[in-house]
Amino acid sequence: MYFLNEEERKHLLKRLLPKSRELEVAEELRGWNWHTAPLEPPYDCRLALYEVAGSYCPTNRDLFLRRVARVRVKPNAAMVRGSALHAALVHVLVTAKRLIYQYGVERHIDICRQLQALEPPPLSAAVRELAPEEQADVAQKTALLTEFEKARIVARIQEVLVKHPYIGEDSLANLALPLVLEQKLDGSFLGLSQNLSADALIAFEPMIMDLKFGEPRDFHYLTTTGYALVMEAVYEYPVNLGCLVYVEFRDRRIIVRRDLHIIGDELRQWFIETRDEKARLVEEEIDPGVAEDCHPTCPYFRVCH
Template identity: 55%
Template structure:
């Protein structure tokens, strides 16, 4: 999912990075300025990135019901499926890194024999989801093997750490503390190194413009913690079509507009919680909302 093609890598290096440097982000919107407006949090309540970026409920009533009213509902099918599939991607990348650190340049036989992911053994999963897991696992395994083979072809004497950096230059589930920005202290993010850090987010649903708020939020948190610029994001959209896995990537610059949008959404969600404001129903409820029965009782 996170392995860029040569064309995509050149797009990032030759277009997006130069563009991000030609139009620099306003200094007050860099995460390292978390201690002053507009980044300094107005409200004390910590928020998860998903509570800000997941704007399926346009007015934020889902956040109000969960955080103020304490309403607990089970996740919908799309949420469960996305979580399981993301776990598969994370699992195979981590398993491959363990093999490389253990076997070094002799890792290929073990990588070819990586066992199927554990979720396939869960009897609670539907047959359709099992099929998707199998397709995803095969796709990732083939891509991963190709990356390692290519790296070894170029650098046959690479040590384990060097081989991981060459073939698998991404960090999955990196833990971040977003407290400086009024966010949760227990955030997890995936990131890839392409000359500069690029925030990656994996989605299995239809594209939405507000998905870019997630990459923006994580970029701000990384800047607040490490004090280096994070200007690029990429949302990976995966869909299953006629027994195949189709991948589309939304590369974007984390610019002033996105940063301002994120800050405004953070402050609005924080206000709903701290002042216990019910925003009411949105103009249109999205299909599959887990709060459907609460907002529209029969």
């Protein structure tokens, strides 16, 4: 899912990378200036990044109910499905890395064979609580995703081995799978949770990647922007690139669209303003009221109606 195709690589290398390196982000909007305005958190509360970046509720009443009213609800089917698909992808990628280190380059055939035989991870307890038809749908999609990703990883391993005859296992893992999955980050400098987890990070040219299994929404850019700011705050180097990976299942096929983008001043300012607005809602216990156009699949729909 995270591996760019040839056209995307050209777009990244010939357009976005040069532009991002010339990018003059306002110094006060770099994450390493977390101790000064406007990045300095105006309130003491700590928000999860998804609480800042997720704007599915038009009035943000879901945040009020969760953080102020302390209402606990079960995740909806889409959330459970997304979590299961994320887990399946991580399962394949982490297993591939583990096999490379376990067997080494000399036993590359064993690596590929075991990877090709890999089964999807067991369905979680949350998936097993879904209706039977929804369980079957999740099982089918996790199996399809697992097969899709296995084939791509095997091809990448073989491509690296063909090109580099004297490679070792650590370099093989790094070139074939140049990703850090579920990168743990402390967002407390920016008024966020200490326990953030970015879907994937490409370290060669720092780029935040976030996986989505729903329709594209403008506020999805806040996720990559938030993680970029946190990376800058923690490690003090610029992170100018993001990539939203949208995955669609259509007629037992997987369709992937990657939205590569530069994380400039406008996105950074949008994230800061959204963070401050939502932190104020929690800190001052403001009930924003029920939205006029609530989505019926919202986990809090029954609470509001």
